[in-house]
Amino acid sequence: MAPMALGLILGWCLVAASRAWHVPQPSLLLHPSQGVSLGDTVTLQCHLPRLAAWVKFYQEGHLISYKYPGKEQDRAEFSLVDIKQEAAVRYWCQYELLYTARTSETSEPVELVVTDHRFSPPEISLSPEKYVETGTNITIRCWNQDYQGIFLLHKDGCSAPIQHQDPDGGGTATFTLFGVTPADNGSYRCSYRAKAYPLVSSPLGDRVILVVRPTHAPPDAGVPPRQPEAVQFQVPPGDSEGLTYAELHAVNAGPWLSGLPAAPQPAVIYAEVGTAGPH
Incomplete structure (x- = not known):
């Protein structure tokens, strides 16, 4: 067999063996994870595959517990009772398979934040x-x-x-x-x-x-202009021209006049709508 082919086969075998012996990483959770005060109890929960294994709990790199949860359990627990300031550190876990002695990687660390009510709030x-x-x-x-x-x-x-x-x-x-x-x-x-x-x-x-x-659009944006309303105005007596007048209430003339100053009172426009005839 050619050396190159033999090398490829050996490399594939090593990769396959590595995958077969891979031990999944566990995960660690705190319960409760927030709102912990001095004197409380916190439970460390190490989650792992349903494998027969011993579980190790670490506090800032120091082994603090070694537990066997059983073959059918997918997690192991360890409780910290009557929390003190010294317990406010990082924790992680790891497990060791029972029959092969293979060890997993350590979990991602979790931080236990503890509230001390002797400190005055800011x-x-x-x-x-x-x-x-x-x-x-x-x-x-x-x-x-x-x-x-x-x-x-x-x-x-x-x-x-x-x-x-x-x-x-x-x-x-x-x-x-x-x-x-x-x-x-x-x-x-x-x-x-x-x-x-x-x-x-x-x-x-x-x-x-x-x-x-939020930023608002201009108040007049998208609003169609109102049509002026005509209100009949009484013809003053003795009008020699015999004219009829109407009172037209001015409204917003549209965006092209929006820059003009607003009138203090509604504008009144008088329009000639009829005559008595030619002189």
């Missing part, structure tokens, strides 16, 4: 206030005089902070929303995290509400 301000036009730049300031740390900007409905900022030791952070649109409508709040414990958070502060007005 203050917040919005400029310009509340109602703005589309395209406006918005400034949101967050501050706290008691603690220093990293400030985070939250929007209600978003699971993760939308911006964060380290004010370099100061107690105020300034966030900017550039060229806002109606999609930016909503309530915004701030929190901060102590630098010593980057995943320990203050409670959320008060909210500010942003309402972005």
